[in-house]
Amino acid sequence: MRKIALEEHFVTADLAGYGSSTSSIAQPHVWADASRRLLDFTAERLPEMDAAGLDIQVLSLNSPGIQAEPNAAVAVRAAAEVNDLLSGVIAEHPERFSGFAALPLQDPAAAADELERAVTQLGLRGGLVNAHTHGRYLDDPAYHVVWERAEGLGVPLYLHPANGVDVAHVLSGHPELIGPMWSWGIDTATHALRLIFGGVFDRFPAAKLLLGHMGEGLPFVLWRLDSRWDFHNHHGIVLDRERPSEYLKENLYVVTSGVASAPPLLTAVLALGVDHVLFGTDYPFESIGVACRFLEEAPISDEDREQIAFRNAERLLGLGVPAPV
Numbered sequence: 080m081r082k083i084a085l086e087e088h089f090v091t092a093d094l095a096g097y098g099s100s101t102s103s104i105a106q107p108h109v110w111a112d113a114s115r116r117l118l119d120f121t122a123e124r125l126p127e128m129d130a131a132g133l134d135i136q137v138l139s140l141n142s143p144g145i146q147a148e149p150n151a152a153v154a155v156r157a158a159a160e161v162n163d164l165l166s167g168v169i170a171e172h173p174e175r176f177s178g179f180a181a182l183p184l185q186d187p188a189a190a191a192d193e194l195e196r197a198v199t200q201l202g203l204r205g206g207l208v209n210a211h212t213h214g215r216y217l218d219d220p221a222y223h224v225v226w227e228r229a230e231g232l233g234v235p236l237y238l239h240p241a242n243g244v245d246v247a248h249v250l251s252g253h254p255e256l257i258g259p260m261w262s263w264g265i266d267t268a269t270h271a272l273r274l275i276f277g278g279v280f281d282r283f284p285a286a287k288l289l290l291g292h293m294g295e296g297l298p299f300v301l302w303r304l305d306s307r308w309d310f311h312n313h314h315g316i317v318l319d320r321e322r323p324s325e326y327l328k329e330n331l332y333v334v335t336s337g338v339a340s341a342p343p344l345l346t347a348v349l350a351l352g353v354d355h356v357l358f359g360t361d362y363p364f365e366s367i368g369v370a371c372r373f374l375e376e377a378p379i380s381d382e383d384r385e386q387i388a389f390r391n392a393e394r395l396l397g398l399g400v401p402a403p404v
């Protein structure tokens with residue numbers, strides 16, 4: 080069975096330093112191993128893909144990427160350079176790699192232009208955003224230009240976690256809860272909800288949002304969001320659609336990355352529909368082999384399995400046809 084994986088990270092030697100906020104919360108030997116794999120495209124990565132039966136990795140710059148750069152002009156240059164490099168890697172292995180663009184969100188207009196360049200000239204399939212950019216989230220009106228461009232191009236934005244702006248009081252004294260094990264999921268799910276209640280999908284109804292990690296918990300809470308939205312003081316917010324879940328069912332696509340467990344997979348399929356669930360591994364932080372075996376053996380129909388493994392990605396990312404590079 081063909082497999083296309085959507086959350087597959089890399090880094091370049093020049094940009095590896097931006098990962099210090101992530102490395103600070105990882106075990107040193109784990110980070111050292113991941114760092115080596117992040118820098119590699121072919122020597123370790125391709126044999127692992129072959130051994131597990133993974134056909135295509137849709138590559139993205141590792142979190143937090145150039146969004147950590149304080150200087151906007153430097154970020155604009157770095158995004159163009161890394162997207163050029165990525166398109167070169169894909170051109171050398173068009174059967175094995177595709178990619179999401181890095182976006183210099185420090186400069187929203189430049190980020191929109193870079194997304195357009197990356198999609199129309201480099202053949203990349205959307206943009207991947209690592210959480211906030213110096214405290215600014217994607218519901219900020221300054222980012223309407225980015226959503227407008229993504230919607231116009233028909234490409235998704237993938238919202239990936241990174242460390243938060245600050246540490247919530249509830250996490251104080253518990254640094255073990257900060258990071259991908261727990262706080263990243265809450266941060267990222269909350270960021271996604273900001274898009275709904277910030278009116279992004281009312282303004283750009285055809286916008287497509289990808290979330291990894293089986294949807295960062297959101298597929299589990301649709302009913303409760305709707306029920307409590309009816310209860311809640313809306314603080315003047317008026318949504319075009321009656322219920323929050325309608326946005327999640329329509330605009331959200333979730334990736335199985337980093338979750339090799341049947342209950343959350345079945346929840347995502349039941350909550351959002353199988354056409355909104357796509358495959359990913361979260362390489363190099365998770366095992367390609369474990370992710371592929373999980374998908375092959377998951378208690379779903381073979382028709383659903385094929386949708387998740389590659390058909391949804393072919394449709395959403397246009398991967399059924401060769402890139403225009």
Ligand code: MN
Pocket residue numbers: 086088239291361
């Ligand atoms: Mn990841």
